[in-house]
Amino acid sequence: MLISFLVMYFWGGCVDSLGLVRSGDYLTVFIPATQSALVFRVRSRVNEGREVFNYGPLPIASGTSLPTYEGTSTTVPADGVLPARSYIRDGIAFPALTGMETVFTRSDIWYLSEDDRDRLFHVKTYMYPPVIRTDVQIPAKVTQGRFQKERVITGVDSELGFGRGFIEVVHIPLLDYGYRFGNDTNLNLKTFVKFVYGEYLVEVPRNPDLIFDILVRKVPSLWVTLPIAYVDPKIVDALVRVYGFPSDRLGFKVYRADERDRAVREYSELLKLLKV
Amino acid sequence: MKWLITLYGTASPTASGASGDFTLASTDVHGTFTLVRIPKGLKSKVWAKRLAGTVGFTLQVQASDDVTASTPTWYVVDSEHLASAGSLELEKRRPIVIQGRTGREGIKLSYANTTGAGTIYAVVEVEITDEED
Numbered sequence: 381m382l383i384s385f386l387v388m389y390f391w392g393g394c395v396d397s398l399g400l401v402r403s404g405d406y407l408t409v410f411i412p413a414t415q416s417a418l419v420f421r422v423r424s425r426v427n428e429g430r431e432v433f434n435y436g437p438l439p440i441a442s443g444t445s446l447p448t449y450e451g452t453s454t455t456v457p458a459d460g461v462l463p464a465r466s467y468i469r470d471g472i473a474f475p476a477l478t479g480m481e482t483v484f485t486r487s488d489i490w491y492l493s494e495d496d497r498d499r500l501f502h503v504k505t506y507m508y509p510p511v512i513r514t515d516v517q518i519p520a521k522v523t524q525g526r527f528q529k530e531r532v533i534t535g536v537d538s539e540l541g542f543g544r545g546f547i548e549v550v551h552i553p554l555l556d557y558g559y560r561f562g563n564d565t566n567l568n569l570k571t572f573v574k575f576v577y578g579e580y581l582v583e584v585p586r587n588p589d590l591i592f593d594i595l596v597r598k599v600p601s602l603w604v605t606l607p608i609a610y611v612d613p614k615i616v617d618a619l620v621r622v623y624g625f626p627s628d629r630l631g632f633k634v635y636r637a638d639e640r641d642r643a644v645r646e647y648s649e650l651l652k653l654l655k656v
Numbered sequence: 657m658k659w660l661i662t663l664y665g666t667a668s669p670t671a672s673g674a675s676g677d678f679t680l681a682s683t684d685v686h687g688t689f690t691l692v693r694i695p696k697g698l699k700s701k702v703w704a705k706r707l708a709g710t711v712g713f714t715l716q717v718q719a720s721d722d723v724t725a726s727t728p729t730w731y732v733v734d735s736e737h738l739a740s741a742g743s744l745e746l747e748k749r750r751p752i753v754i755q756g757r758t759g760r761e762g763i764k765l766s767y768a769n770t771t772g773a774g775t776i777y778a779v780v781e782v783e784i785t786d787e788e789d
Contacts, residue, residue, distance in 0.1 A: 461686045509659045509684055511695065511784050544657045544786070564759065565784075566693035566723070568686040 394600045398431055399548075400502060400578040406594055406601035407502070407580070409550045413611045416631030418552075418623070419591050419601070420500065420582040420656075433575040438462060438561065439475055440571075447537070449564060460571050462512065462563040467536045471517040471558015474573070492553035497622045497656050500580045501551040502604070505559070508572040510545025513562035516607060518549075519614040520558030526609040536562035550604050554618040584623070584656050588647035589640075596637045624655040658785035660703075661685075663692070665765050665778045669711070675768035678778055693723055696759030697786060701751035704781040705736055708743035710774035716766040717780070719754045723762035730764065740771060751783070 394405035401407045401422045409418040425431075437460025440446075444456040446466040454463045462468075473488035485491040490501050507514060513536040517523055525534035525541035534541020542562065551557060563569050585591055593599040608615065611630070619630045629650060635643040665678025679688050694700050707715050717734040734752050738744050754763055765778050 458686055509661070509784075510657045511659045511698070545659075546657075564695045566691065566762070567682075567684075567689055570684055570686055 395602050398576050399504060399602075400425065400431060400576070401580065401602050403428070406585070406599065407500070407550070407582070408594060408601045408603045409552070410603055410605045410634070411608045411611075411631055412605060413608045414630045414633075416629070416633045417595060417603075418619075418631050419585060419594050420580070421585050422578075423581045423583055426579045426581060427577070431576050431578060433577060435474060435477070435573040435575055436460070438571040438573060439472060440468070449537075449562075457568055462561060462569045462571050464563060464566045464568050467513065467562030468560045469537060471520045471560045473520065473556065473558065488556060490551045491556055492551065494554050494621050496553050498581055498583065499553070500582050502578040502580060503549055503551060504576040505547045505549075506574040506576065507545045507561065508574070509569055511563075511565060512569065512571065513542040513544055513564065514547045515542045515560050516547055516549055517558035517560060518555060518606060518608055519612055520556045522558075522610065522612045522614075524607045524609050530610075536560045548604060549606060552606075552618055553622045555614060582656065584651070584654050586651060588644045588651060591632055591647050592635070592640055592643045595632060595634050595643075622655070624653045625650070626653065657698075658783055658787060659684075660781060660783050661692075663765065663778075663780045663782060665780075666775065667767055668773075668775050669713070669767070669770040670773045672770060672772050674770045676766065678765040678767065680765065691720075691723055691762045691764040692782065692784075693760070693762040694754060694756035694784065696756050698784055699753055699755045699786075700763055701753050701783040701785065702734065702748070702763070702780060703751045703783060704745070704747045705734075706743065706745045706779040707736060707738040707777070709738060709776035710741050711776065712738045712740045712769075712771035713767045713776045714738075714769040715778050716768060717752060717763060718766055719763050720761065722758070722760045724760050728762075730766075733763075737769070738776075741774070 403424045407420045442459050445453050448465045454466050476483045476486045515535045536542045594601045619625045663680045665680045681688050714737045716732045718730040719733045720728040720730045
């Protein structure tokens with residue numbers, strides 16, 4: 381009860397007890413590399429009341445070879461087991477389970493097509509055991525963790541730049557994400573993945589003043605920061621084709637609170653181009 | 657982040673005064689193991705122990721600062737004695753804490769001072785966490 385209250389208080393009351401955006405509230409997807417954000421109003425959450433998805437073990441097959449923190453390699457001893465001292469170098473997607481084969485891409489349940497531009501997956505991934513290191517590549521195979529600009533690349537295979545047991549992302553259509561995991565214990569861990577997700581129907585607010593107020597945090601919105609430190613061409617392609625942003629302005633730039641006039645002028649021009 | 661892992665070990669000493677390490681298993685782990693290495697920045701907390709056996713024995717929780725050494729140095733951080741055949745359950749109000757400072761620390765379970773030949777069992781609840789308290 382207290383936790384729910386604190387969550388609602390600090391996130392401005394726009395999320396429910398699961399941390400998902402409620403219908404009618406706003407979602408801001410911030411991209412650090414561009415210093416801009418995608419601002420959405422969640423028209424509805426189509427899986428309301430059915431947000432928990434017990435996926436099962438990690439999709440790593442017995443016999444797969446994985447690198448280790450010692451610089452050698454090891455073999456996955458059984459399906460879904462993350463071997464001792466190993467990590468996944470190239471991020472993986474979560475393939476469709478039995479009965480889900482009709483998803484757009486069977487190899488990735490969170491992948492949406494360009495035509496699904498009015499739809500977003502907000503996915504909170506919980507790993508068991510929670511000691512497992514986590515990070516995400518956007519797009520897959522492009523590691524985004526950075527330290528001191530581009531000087532050091534970080535992630536599950538590094539000393540820093542990873543979480544443990546949890547990842548939260550918003551899946552932008554047309555972009556494939558690569559989830560990475562690492563096990564720095566000496567135990568062959570049997571894994572389990574639980575998703576708490578929202579399948580949102582979204583629209584971009586058409587009022588540039590409202591977008592400005594959201595981005596200066598005068599209007600409550602859930603902010604999800606995507607770990608994007610490097611703008612890969614696939615990210616540009618997705619934001620251009622899916623939402624209609626020009627390639628030199630990938631989102632609504634976050635201005636200072638005293639730059640309203642300039643921001644609103646720019647947002648007005650952008651809104652004329654958007655497809656959502 | 658916290659992970660509560662239950663370690664199970666069994667051994668069959670053949671004479672009084674025997675000692676050795678338990679081979680461990682857990683429902684969260686594929687295969688068996690003899691020690692738990694503590695990742696850097698995390699800590700292990702030993703909360704509860706259950707001892708049982710057809711003979712008495714001493715259960716020792718041992719820790720090492722470097723389990724990657726060719727011959728790790730182990731020191732006893734906790735010891736409980738089952739005086740004779742039977743069982744004993746113990747819970748700590750304050751756990752035994754071993755901090756992972758380098759990522760090479762680890763713990764293992766050992767037995768000693770067995771009172772005869774028989775089968776002995778140890779079950780230990782260990783929490784791996786990054787929380788301060």
